[in-house]
Amino acid sequence: MLRKNRLFTPGPTPLHPHVQTALASADVHHRTADFRALYRRVLADLQTFIGTKNETLLLASSGSGAMEASVQNLTQGGDRVLVLSAGKFGERWRDLVRVYGCQTDLVSVPYGETFHVEQIRAALKPDTRAVFLQATESSTGARHDVAAIAALLRGSDTLLVVDAITGLGTTALDVDGWGVDVIIGGSQKALMAPPGVAYLAVSERAWQRMEQVKTPRYYFDLRRERKAAQKGESAFTPAIAIVAALDAALQYLRQVGGGDLAEGRGMLVRNAETCAAMTRAAAQALGMKLFAKSPAAALTAVVAPEGIDSGVVVKGVRDRFGAVLADGQGEMKGQLFRVAHIGYYDYLDTIGVLGAIEQVLASAGAQIEFGAGIAAAQKVYAEQTASIAVAGTK
Ligand SMILES: *Cc1c(COP(=O)(O)O)cnc(C)c1O
Numbered sequence: 001m002l003r004k005n006r007l008f009t010p011g012p013t014p015l016h017p018h019v020q021t022a023l024a025s026a027d028v029h030h031r032t033a034d035f036r037a038l039y040r041r042v043l044a045d046l047q048t049f050i051g052t053k054n055e056t057l058l059l060a061s062s063g064s065g066a067m068e069a070s071v072q073n074l075t076q077g078g079d080r081v082l083v084l085s086a087g088k089f090g091e092r093w094r095d096l097v098r099v100y101g102c103q104t105d106l107v108s109v110p111y112g113e114t115f116h117v118e119q120i121r122a123a124l125k126p127d128t129r130a131v132f133l134q135a136t137e138s139s140t141g142a143r144h145d146v147a148a149i150a151a152l153l154r155g156s157d158t159l160l161v162v163d164a165i166t167g168l169g170t171t172a173l174d175v176d177g178w179g180v181d182v183i184i185g186g187s188q189k190a191l192m193a194p195p196g197v198a199y200l201a202v203s204e205r206a207w208q209r210m211e212q213v214k215t216p217r218y219y220f221d222l223r224r225e226r227k228a229a230q231k232g233e234s235a236f237t238p239a240i241a242i243v244a245a246l247d248a249a250l251q252y253l254r255q256v257g258g259g260d261l262a263e264g265r266g267m268l269v270r271n272a273e274t275c276a277a278m279t280r281a282a283a284q285a286l287g288m289k290l291f292a293k294s295p296a297a298a299l300t301a302v303v304a305p306e307g308i309d310s311g312v313v314v315k316g317v318r319d320r321f322g323a324v325l326a327d328g329q330g331e332m333k334g335q336l337f338r339v340a341h342i343g344y345y346d347y348l349d350t351i352g353v354l355g356a357i358e359q360v361l362a363s364a365g366a367q368i369e370f371g372a373g374i375a376a377a378q379k380v381y382a383e384q385t386a387s388i389a390v391a392g393t394k
Contacts, residue, residue, distance in 0.1 A: 003322030008353055010138040010166055010299045010326060011063075013343040015245075016192040022248035023194070026241035035240070036232035042243055043229055045250040046199050048261045049191075050168060050183060052175040054201040057225050058246075060239040063165040063186030066198035068096055069220035070161050070182050071132075074206060076215045077101030079129045082158075084120065084149070087111050088139035088329045089163060093132040100215060111332060112140045112291045112301070117148050124152060129209075130159040130181075135167025139329045141292040141301030141338060143171065150178035159206055165189055165198075169265060170272040170298040170342050181206040190268060192252075192344045193245035197238075202226075268343070272297040274384045275341035275350045281380045282354045282373030286361065291336045299340040301328075305366045310337040316360030323353050347381060 007014050015023075028035050039058075046056045059065050071093075075081060081102045083093045086109045097104050107123045109115055115133075124131075131153065136143050146162055153160050159181040164173060168183070169190020175183050181203040188195035202222065210223055219236065228235040250261060257264025276297040280290055283302040291301035304310035314327045314337050326338040339353060354373050361368050 003320070006323045006349065006353075008323055008325050008339050008345075008349075010189070010338060010340040010342060011186065012188040012195055013190070013192060013340060014345070015194065016249055016252055016344050018248040018252050019193050019245045022244040023241045026244035028240060028244075030234065030238050030240055038247055039229075039234065039238070039243060040232040042247050042250065045247070045254075045261055046185075047201065049250060049253070049265050050175055050185065050199075050201050051173060051262065051265070052180075052183070052201045054176065054203050055207075055226060055229070056199060056201045057222060057229055058234060058238065058243065059198045059200070059220065059225070060196065060234070060236065061198050061220075062188075062195050063163070063184060063198045064092065065220065066184040066186075066200045067092060067163055069198075069217075069222055070184065070200070071096045071100050071102075072215055072217050072220055073210045073222045074130055074159060074161065074182070074213060075100055075102050076213045078103060080105065080125060080127050082107065082120075082123055082125075082128050082131045084115055084131065084133035084144070085109075086114055086134070086140065086142055086144070087137040089134050089137055089165075093134075093163070097132065112142060112293060114142050114144050114292075114294045115149070117145070117152065120149055121152055124156075124158065128158045130161055132161045133163070135162050135164040135171055135173060136296035136298045137292075138166045138299060138338075139332065141290070141295050141299050143292070143294045143296035143298075145294075146173065146180065147178050150180060154179060157205075159203075159209060166296070166298040166342055169268050170296065172266075172269055175201065179203075187242050187246055190272075190343045191246055191249045193242055193249055197242045197246065199246075269297070271345070272341040274381065275345050275347075276300055277384060278350050278377035278380045279339050279341065279354065281376035282357075285376035286358065286366075286368050286373040291332075298342050299326075299338050301332075301336045301338045303336050304334075305361065308361070308364045308366060309334045312364050313337045313357065313360055316363065317353070317356050320360065321356040323356055325353075351377060
């Protein structure tokens with residue numbers, strides 16, 4: 001049969017058609033009034049998308065660039081910091097703060113798990129300068145309780161830096177209410193655009209911290225970037241086409257929200273939640289276990305059935321159906337496969353990929369009944385959208 005190529009990976013995610021058009025026509029120079037208007041609009045819309053009044057910046061880098069920029073601008077050698085690690089991206093924070101010479105306290109939990117608030121309370125010291133964590137750990141599919149962790153820091157001088165690269169647009173995050181000092185996103189996740197731009201929102205006290213920190217910085221000097229952004233510009237040549245792509249994605253979300261971008265973001269989060277709930281129900285109905293104890297809506301990590309390498313599932317779904325799932329990373333390779341729900345996915349994508357997974361599992365010798373996963377997903381969909389279906393019949 002024909003195969004359509006589809007990405008189900010937790011970054012990059014499928015491009016929205018308006019994004020593709022914007023990419024193809026982004027033939028502008030960045031030091032022009034037209035581009036400044038676009039840049040200002042994207043920065044303002046990103047504030048709404050993130051749900052913050054904090055100043056927002058764009059960087060021409062992948063998400064990890066904004067992670068490094070946060071460490072570089074907010075810490076200096078010898079600073080005590082706390083890293084919360086529950087997977088490959090938590091380990092990235094650990095490695096980054098070590099590169100910058102921080103005195104690092106680490107709360108690390110096994111892959112698939114999340115932190116207990118008491119562990120974190122015990123690890124916080126009076127001189128902890130900053131805490132680094134993920135909102136959702138994309139290597140394991142776990143969701144962390146950012147609100148509870150933020151509450152521990154209230155009233156202290158400890159900055160909270162959250163990698164929400166797969167959390168934004170899949171998870172409700174009250175950035176200002178909770179007191180998140182830096183929150184980081186990436187163009188290739190919920191915003192349906194190609195990789196190449198990272199964005200972040202920075203609190204007033206984090207801006208103040210940057211003035212005290214002595215760490216040398218140049219390309220990722222966020223103070224310089226802030227000054228440029230206030231004039232509707234970037235310090236260096238921006239990733240023009242991706243900025244235009246982000247604008248198209250944000251306009252699409254505004255349209256989905258009936259003219260209200262925050263509503264469109266809420267709709268995107270609920271969409272991910274429904275896709276994720278359908279996928280979890282299907283996996284369990286097919287006799288498989290979920291890898292994460294507190295699963296995120298961003299992606300679902302599924303433990304492959306006994307005796308079947310998860311790589312066989314990933315390869316089968318790709319070779320036979322053109323859909324790209326993600327295998328486990330590092331030690332989790334071969335054990336689990338990951339199905340993303342970040343960004344531009346709908347009911348048909350979700351039902352379709354679950355059908356493909358059933359086919360591939362059956363070919364690999366798993367004892368499954370065709371349709372068992374789909375049936376469970378159908379029920380979840382019907383339950384979660386009951387009110388919408390009724391409204392639609394009026
Ligand atoms: C994708 C991702 C990143 C960033 O990775 P890049 O490849 O640098 O864009 C960081 N953290 C999480 C949780 C991610 O999912």
